Amino acid sequence: MNPARGSLLGIEHLEASEILRILKFARRMNPDRPRPLLKGRRVLLLFYEASTRTRSSFEIAAKSMGAHTVLIQAIGSSIEKGESLLDTGYTVRAVGADIIVIRHPNAGAPYIMAQHIDVPVINAGDGLHEHPSQALLDAYTILRNKKAFKGLQIAIVGDIFHSRVARSACHLLSKFGVKIVLCGPPELVPDIASTLAPGVRVTRHIEDALRGTDVVMLLRVQKERLSGLNIDLPEYIARYQMTPARLKMAKKDAIVMHPGPIIRGLELTSEIADGAQARILEEVRLGVPTRMAILARAMGRMR
Amino acid sequence: MNNRKENTSLLIKGGHLIDPAARIDAPMDVLLKDGRVAEVAPPNKIKSADEKFDARGLIVAPGFIDLHVHLREPGQTYKETIATGTAAAAAGGFTSVCTMPNTVPVVDSVEWIEWLRQPERGAVVNVFGIAAATRASKGAALTDFRALHTAGAVAVTDDGKPILDDRIMREALILGGELNFPVVQHAEDTRMTENCSMHAGARSFRLGLRGMTAAAEASIVERDVQLAMQIPNARLHVAHLSTADALKSVRRGKRAKARVTFEVTPHHFTLTDEDMRDYDSNYKMNPPLRSASDLEAILAALADGTVDAIATDHAPHAAHEKEMEFERAAFGITGLETALALAITRLHREKRIPLARIVELFTAGPARCFDLRGRGSLVRGSVADVTIFDPKKKWTFDVAKSRSKSKNTPFDGWQLTGKVVATMVGGKIVYSA
Numbered sequence: 001m002n003p004a005r006g007s008l009l010g011i012e013h014l015e016a017s018e019i020l021r022i023l024k025f026a027r028r029m030n031p032d033r034p035r036p037l038l039k040g041r042r043v044l045l046l047f048y049e050a051s052t053r054t055r056s057s058f059e060i061a062a063k064s065m066g067a068h069t070v071l072i073q074a075i076g077s078s079i080e081k082g083e084s085l086l087d088t089g090y091t092v093r094a095v096g097a098d099i100i101v102i103r104h105p106n107a108g109a110p111y112i113m114a115q116h117i118d119v120p121v122i123n124a125g126d127g128l129h130e131h132p133s134q135a136l137l138d139a140y141t142i143l144r145n146k147k148a149f150k151g152l153q154i155a156i157v158g159d160i161f162h163s164r165v166a167r168s169a170c171h172l173l174s175k176f177g178v179k180i181v182l183c184g185p186p187e188l189v190p191d192i193a194s195t196l197a198p199g200v201r202v203t204r205h206i207e208d209a210l211r212g213t214d215v216v217m218l219l220r221v222q223k224e225r226l227s228g229l230n231i232d233l234p235e236y237i238a239r240y241q242m243t244p245a246r247l248k249m250a251k252k253d254a255i256v257m258h259p260g261p262i263i264r265g266l267e268l269t270s271e272i273a274d275g276a277q278a279r280i281l282e283e284v285r286l287g288v289p290t291r292m293a294i295l296a297r298a299m300g301r302m303r
Numbered sequence: 304m305n306n307r308k309e310n311t312s313l314l315i316k317g318g319h320l321i322d323p324a325a326r327i328d329a330p331m332d333v334l335l336k337d338g339r340v341a342e343v344a345p346p347n348k349i350k351s352a353d354e355k356f357d358a359r360g361l362i363v364a365p366g367f368i369d370l371h372v373h374l375r376e377p378g379q380t381y382k383e384t385i386a387t388g389t390a391a392a393a394a395g396g397f398t399s400v401c402t403m404p405n406t407v408p409v410v411d412s413v414e415w416i417e418w419l420r421q422p423e424r425g426a427v428v429n430v431f432g433i434a435a436a437t438r439a440s441k442g443a444a445l446t447d448f449r450a451l452h453t454a455g456a457v458a459v460t461d462d463g464k465p466i467l468d469d470r471i472m473r474e475a476l477i478l479g480g481e482l483n484f485p486v487v488q489h490a491e492d493t494r495m496t497e498n499c500s501m502h503a504g505a506r507s508f509r510l511g512l513r514g515m516t517a518a519a520e521a522s523i524v525e526r527d528v529q530l531a532m533q534i535p536n537a538r539l540h541v542a543h544l545s546t547a548d549a550l551k552s553v554r555r556g557k558r559a560k561a562r563v564t565f566e567v568t569p570h571h572f573t574l575t576d577e578d579m580r581d582y583d584s585n586y587k588m589n590p591p592l593r594s595a596s597d598l599e600a601i602l603a604a605l606a607d608g609t610v611d612a613i614a615t616d617h618a619p620h621a622a623h624e625k626e627m628e629f630e631r632a633a634f635g636i637t638g639l640e641t642a643l644a645l646a647i648t649r650l651h652r653e654k655r656i657p658l659a660r661i662v663e664l665f666t667a668g669p670a671r672c673f674d675l676r677g678r679g680s681l682v683r684g685s686v687a688d689v690t691i692f693d694p695k696k697k698w699t700f701d702v703a704k705s706r707s708k709s710k711n712t713p714f715d716g717w718q719l720t721g722k723v724v725a726t727m728v729g730g731k732i733v734y735s736a
């Protein structure tokens with residue numbers, strides 16, 4: 001079965017024009033001025049993984065459009081008792097879900113769901129694969145600060161391998177001709193990452209990544225993922241941590257983004273996190289109207 | 304059973320015989336009698352027979368042998384049984400299958416090897432048991448090779464898992480060498496493949512799936528070939544070889560006259576890691592679908608005579624073990640009913656590999672790997688196992704009609720060329736299209 005119309009499973013196969021349509025609609029959305037586009041609809045938030053910002057962002061977005069939301073978390077539900085992904089899907093469909101928003105630790109789980117359930121499925125992050133709503137809100141943030149994608153360069157620094165945010169961002173920005181430089185040690189940024197999309201390049205040197213860049217996107221580096229690799233935490237910090245001195249290498253008006261949660265003292269210093277160039281909280285803020293647009297689109301109300 | 308029927312003779316008439324072991328590739332009639340090949344002669348020379356099989360326009364070949372099949376018995380009859388698996392084998396032209404011991408419990412004793420052969424199992428083709436190489440396939444202590452060999456096991460393996468420990472593998476090859484008993488290796492350094500679900504490459508990176516590197520296979524094959532070169536009479540058989548690097552090791556071993564044989568699967572010579580769409584777990588197997596350059600290397604080795612056998616690694620799984628998150632889904636696909644057609648379609652028609660070579664890969668080649676005496680050829684006196692197929696017949700594989708209990712295949716709906724017309728085991732027709 002083909003995914004239901006309005007599903008958002010990833011950025012990779014989304015047309016550039018469709019991305020612009022979503023962003024344009026997001027600009028018209030404001031959670032403080034509710035619009036009942038989803039009045040009486042049921043949005044099922046199926047979270048197989050803990051999440052604070054994405055979950056609450058979708059929840060607020062849905063509610064501000066008049067939808068009911070039901071949160072199902074793996075822990076303490078039938079999922080924990082061994083119910084399969086599809087059985088959970090059939091169950092929430094039978095309960096009357098109009099939209100399923102799913103966060104899952106396994107890549108592709110939303111695809112499996114969408115192939116079997118006849119309601120729109122929205123991927124809220126699947127394993128290492130994609131995080132489309134994050135890429136869209138990041139694109140919105142960039143556009144708010146940079147006016148247009150044309151001619152931009154972005155440096156994405158950190159654990160690319162384990163990052164669905166990075167994969168979705170690369171797919172999205174590549175569609176608009178943004179030059180993308182991925183930076184980090186080979187264990188976290190394998191050379192193969194450059195095959196992800198046109199215009200993506202890999203470098204090991206932070207100076208190389210930052211020089212002349214318009215956007216710096218930092219990714220969290222989990223300590224436990226460094227263990228067993230050839231690089232230890234102090235070395236990572238010495239080579240890749242974003243500091244005011246390093247940020248000077250980027251363009252003067254460069255912005256700093258981070259999908260969160262940030263770890264001060266690891267991938268960035270407090271001066272950067274709280275600095276004038278940081279857009280980290282703006283990203284969180286723009287997450288809500290972006291997800292309003294995504295939900296409206298799912299119900300065919302993005303007009 | 305009725306005695307008169309037992310003694311019925313059957314004349315396969317008008318066909319084109321390809322018997323690579325006997326170097327025959329010509330129109331020949333074949334007379335089967337008392338479960339053996341009684342005579343092979345040019346057309347119309349053999350006059351009398353109780354029954355005739357009209358093989359005009361068809362290829363007559365020695366019965367196909369599959370060295371690598373998971374029949375799932377004992378213990379996992381919800382996936383497959385010996386009865387259903389061998390019915391699928393017969394439909395695919397296989398007259399003999401070697402069944403893997405990673406069952407529940409593991410086939411690691413003489414009792415279980417004998418159990419596999421009991422008539423109650425309902426096998427319609429010959430079933431040869433491969434025994435576990437280590438107790439319960441736990442990799443710690445070797446099984447009783449001598450007793451298992453005597454009981455009729457044709458090889459030992461811990462398939463599903465590798466024999467990882469250097470010392471255990473060395474001991475297995477030494478003891479196997481003394482008994483002339485092949486040790487079958489599932490070559491995967493599992494220390495490098497934890498949580499991996501497909502081949503490591505651009506596609507796995509894009510899909511966010513952890514990848515099994517080619518090195519995880521090649522490093523084990525390299526170690527094993529080195530051991531086989533050092534240990535007198537050791538017999539190493541590499542199961543489902545899938546990478547160009549592992550192939551290099553095997554080539555080196557063969558050049559050094561080590562007793563190294565290996566098989567490749569139809570899916571590894573047909574598909575690459577780029578072919579999987581939308582997390583379809585019917586493309587998930589172990590070893591995984593590899594890169595295009597690995598596939599090219601395997602095609603070259605099939606053509607130049609290096610590959611010893613095509614084996615299916617038929618691995619049935621129930622729908623509920625497959626229709627799920629890709630990373631959690633079971634490894635393996637079914638393959639018995641599509642093997643010949645894939646070989647003819649991909650290797651013969653597209654890559655121009657002669658039919659005689661393809662027949663060799665299904666007959667004489669595998670028979671040599673595991674010393675299956677009297678099989679793999681139709682010379683006079685051989686066992687009357689025969690596969691008759693139409694190399695030109697176009698057909699569409701419909702998994703709903705599969706005889707296997709499980710339907711996990713990526714080839715459903717594929718248009719293929721080459722179809723089995725009849726399968727004969729011990730002189731009796733066990734399948735006809």
Ligand SMILES: [Zn+2]
Nearest residue numbers: 462463489542
């Ligand atoms: Zn195996």
